[in-house]
Amino acid sequence: MKQQHPLEALLRPAVELNTAIVCVMCALLCVFAPWALALIPSVGMGMGVGFLSFGVYRGRQAWIVLRYRRNMRRLPRFALRSDQIPVSTRSLWLGKGFRWEAKHTQRLHESQQPEAAQYVKPSGLYRWARRMENRLERVRSLYFVIRLLSADSALNPFRPLPPVGGIAALHAVEWKEIDVRLPLGERVGHTLVEGTTRVGKTRLAETMITQDIARSTNEVVICFDPKGDADLMIRMYIEALRAGRGDEFYVFHLGFPEMSARYNAVGRFGRISEVATRIAGQLSGEGNSAAFREFAWRFVNIVARARHALGQRPNYEQILTDVVNIDGVLIEYAQDTLTKHHPNAWEVISGIESQLNDKNIPLAMKGRDKRVVAIEQYLQQVKIRDVVLEGLRSAVRYDKTYFDKIVASLLPLLEKLTSGRIAELLSPDYHDLEDPRPIFDWQQIIRKRGIVYVALDAMSDFEVAQAVGNSMFADLVSVAGHIYKHGVDDGLPEIAGGQSGKVAINLHCDEFNELMGDEFIPLINKGGGAGIQVTAYTQTISDIEARIGNAAKAGQVIGNFNNLFMLRVREERTARTLTDQLRKVNVASRMMVSMAGDSSDVDSGVDFTSSGGDRISTVQVPMLESADVVSLPKGQCFALMEGGQLWKIRMPLPLPDKGENIPSNIHDIAEGMRSQYSTGDRWWEEVMPPPVNFQVPAEFQNGNRVALYQPPGGIAGSELEEREDAAWNE
Template identity: 75%
Template sequence: MNQRHPMESLLRPAVELQTVWVCLGCAVLCIWAPWSVALTPSIGLGMAAGFLIYGAHRGRQAWIILRYRRNMRRLPRFALRSEQIPVSSRYLWLGKGFRWEARHTQRLHEAQQPNTQVYVQPSRWYRLARRLEIALDRYRAARLLVRMLAADVPLNPVRPLPPVGGNPAIHAVEWKEEDAWMPLGERVGHTLVEGTTRVGKTRMAEVMITQDIHRPSKDVVVCFDPKGDADLLVRMYIEAVRAGRQNEFYVFHLGWPGLSARYNAVGRFGRLSEVATRIANALPNEGNSAAFREFAWRFVNIVNRARHALGHRPSYEQILTDVVNIDGLLIEYAEQKLEAAVPGAWGHVAEFEGRLNDRNWPRNLMGRDKRVVALIQYLQSPDVSIKDSVLEGLLSAVRYDKTYFDKIVASLLPLLEKLTSGRINELLSPDYDDLEDTRPIFDWLQVIRKRGIVYVGLDALSDFEVAQAIGNSMFADLVSVAGHIYKFGVDDGLPTPASGKIAINLHCDEFNELMGPEFIPLVNKGGGAGIQVTAYTQTVSDIEAKIGSAAKAGQVVGNFNNLIMLRVREDKTAELLTNQLRQVNVQSRMLVSMAADNSNPDSDVDFTSSGGDRISTVQVPMLEPADIVNLPKGQAFALMEGGQLWKIRMPLPLPDKGKDVPASVSDIAAGMRRQYNTGERWWEAVAPPPVEIDPELRRAFDSFAAANPQPLGEQGLAANEGARESAVRVALDDSVANTAEVHGDG
């Protein structure tokens, strides 16, 4: 509303309504009784039109005041279905909002004054209704009244406010909302989303991921979710189906190994040393642990070089086996390489082996395999000279005293055992030769070339250390792939290379739990390979605590050009935004009243007085940290495009409609089974024909079917999948073990 006065005042009575009623009465009088105001009927119609036009103008001004006052207490509802979220090939939609300017700081300052609280705080009747709800909730006879008071419908004059908390006035200072867009060219500078628990970070991720999946350019979308949020997984799967990209959708979930795709975190590398670095980065490196970490790196690198020379792909399981039994690796490598270099060498080794006994056994090789000791003695012979760096590395490892060797790799073995225990071993150390297992195996370069969509659920609530180690390895693998793309392009080695750079959108929820030393080069140099990181975390202190250095935490934060700040509870985090904003001038009004006595006895004036309003201007920050702390849920400030500040609010989700939308996570799981071919009849994969089911298993099936009359088909599994699958799998595992023992079939 245009103001011609020195100060804009919107929190006041709507005095324009008085003019509206007067104009309306005059218009009625001019139409029905023009003679009463000495007008002819034709002139009366013209005057009535003039009154109505002026009354409409004043009514519009009154409506602005009333709407502004209403928004101070309750903002209009803003909700969208996923298909209603706008998608652009040039911009990223963030929600509804406005560009924050100095006038909005002025309005927020006015809303915080004591004399305007009557328009900002809930009314007396509202507070009375809430007290009645609490007082009457214990009485059964009054529950109908309580439900009426708590009904969230427009007909309820005291309906409760939305459960979003915060101060609605922060967004209500502007009534002209518009769509908030971020140019896609800004995303390559990475985006940091800060917000405390349960204030809308996941909803922000859903809005962004939905657009990334539906974008016409078919961007690569990768979501790292340490918690393994089922709602986010469902949303990504639904959007992939709607976009026709379900064949490019991969799920890696440590909590659902039966539905998860498989991924070898150390199977792809640019240099052999990267494998040892990815594993060693998950080990502690403070104090004395740093030395053990360096030893662990060396031994992992030794066994990895040997396996690579033998033509084997590294995996966590293979590395654990080789570290525990490095003697066997040395013998295997020597059998293939030594005979080719020196014909008949193993015959001489057998001679040394036959001469070994307890008296001439070297003390430093106590506990080693007899053949290993004989091999070392043969290679130490003066007439034997073999130049093989891999063999020399293996020999240097086994020359350590075995007890000492076990001590220096003591920190490495627990990590490898966590990554190879249970069914997680199937996911992280896939058997490439097992044709029976139809779960896909993916790597990042394959996903990027296919323009895939990947959901990574790390199930950190169940096992944080395993989730952290796998997340670090995945980030390290991505850094390696980014370096390859930066040097050679994404289509290096393909016969028909595609044109253009592929946008790789990484959405990292709770990324402070996953980041390690490899995350800094990912955000620092990954933009050249098309990687666009959107990181979600709660506080800046989380990043600092994870890295262990304030300087490195500042280095990480400094690589994010775009900042989206939801409600936070730490002033240091809020100042990350407020300290980047300039100061603005805010006007304040002060009532002035003065009186002065007249000391002249001859004058008729005994005293003089004056009163008025004085307007003063002071400089204040555009936003205070308290404004960030008081944000309602689902609202945020966005600092982007080189310092442009936007106030935005995200849409509430509406239920999806359509026959192709799964109704539950169980339906999602059933769809993934069909996609990954793990079977609508999963029991056939456990006990495949022609193995005959024994009578005990048959009785288990019959008793289970009697207690659960629903069919064991896809719909029956979707109805009660968890209990049904666990109950029958126990019986199946026992049956298969017994059957294999009888038939001698593994």
């Protein structure tokens, strides 16, 4: 509504409605009784059209005021099914909203004035209905009255407000909503989503992930979920099926190792030294611990190089065994190497070993295997240039007690990653063709444009979840560096039309502060060159600082996120991350002025004078206050994107899909997740209609299940089907 006045003043009675009613009545009079106005019928018809046109114009103005006042108390319901979410190859749809400008700050300021309370707060009848619900709660005979008062229906004049809390005026200040979209070119600058628990972070993640999966078969989608959200996992699987990508979907879940895919965080590398970096990088490097971490790095590197030279793929279980028993690695490597240089080497070594006893073993080698001592004495006589062998010899020369002490900090970490059935997931047996669980690595996932859901079961075992998450991030950083230098298709044969080019890798990290370490900084700092687009979800800035332990590094992490989505937060410092980046605007306020004065002139007939009026003044205020961010309703956020543009967005409430015809392996994991823990991030369920069943398309069904795992290499189709049937029957 165009306003020619200094103050817009929308929170007021809709006086335009009076004019509109009068104009409509005059129009009817002119058309049906022109004689009452001394008009001939033809002139009355023209006058009627004129009155009606002006009435419609004034009625529209009144409708704007009425709708604005209504939105201040209750926003229109906005809900979509996942298949109704718009998908574009040029932009990411975020929800409905508007660009926040100075006029919206002005309207918000007006809504907070005492005289506007009658239009903003719930009406007296609404408050009466809520009081009656509480009073009649224990009267069973009047239970139907409570049901009527609390019915969530548009026909209910006492309809309760949706349980989203906050201040509706933050979004009601603009009645012309549009679709808010983030250009895909901006996502490579990374996105940070901040919000306290149960305010809609997971719902925003679902909206983004749904589009990432459906947008193109040329994009990779990876979701890290430390706690494990069954509905998010189901949503990703349904969207993968809907997009025809069901065969590319993997679930890695530490809480359900019997049904999870397998992953070796140190099995693929560009340089063998990366294995030691990924493991030792998780150890503390503060103070005296830095020296122990360097020792741990060296010994892990020694055994990793030895295993690599022996043609074996490193894994956590093997590294733990080798670190605990370094003698065994030296003996195995020496058996493979020495005969290549001297055919009779082992005969000489056996002779030396037979002559050894407790008296002639050197003091530094006490406690070592006699064969290790014999190998060392042999190599002192025969010089063999082998870098790996020299590294193993230097490790065994340490006193065994001293050696155990300097690697003591490494053993707890490795034991976390190799205890129980988790060892099956993180140290997979590549030669076991009877195991139907697939083995994946990040380079394979990126090449096949896969979709991966990673649940780390942090609520059951936070230490293991943190260690595995850090390992995965470190591995991903290594893969990103390889892609940046050599491309995605390095090592593959040329395909028709050339290489596939850069692949968009959409990395969604829920509660990422629980997973991040020093390896996360290069991932967001330089990962964009490899196509990685990070969307990180956290609660407060303090969570990041507490995890890293350094305010400067936390600032370095936050500084790499170009897009900021701020839902309701409880920490003022976190809210200032948004508000301190906004400019100040002028807000107008009205002040009533009344003056009176007497006259001292006895000859004048004027005894006193008075005057009154309104004075409008402006004051400079921040575009948003921290209190506005703290008061956001659930499912709403402020977004700072595209070079500092501020948008106000509300996300759609999720309408249930038509059915839950989910394969048994996915369904079992989801049910187990729901029974063991619940994220509580389902605040919308109280205001949503009951679900209707969704039928999975027939082409994706295989009897009563949908195939999830990929066939292990080298197995015939019929044999694989028999093994799958046996596994499913179990």
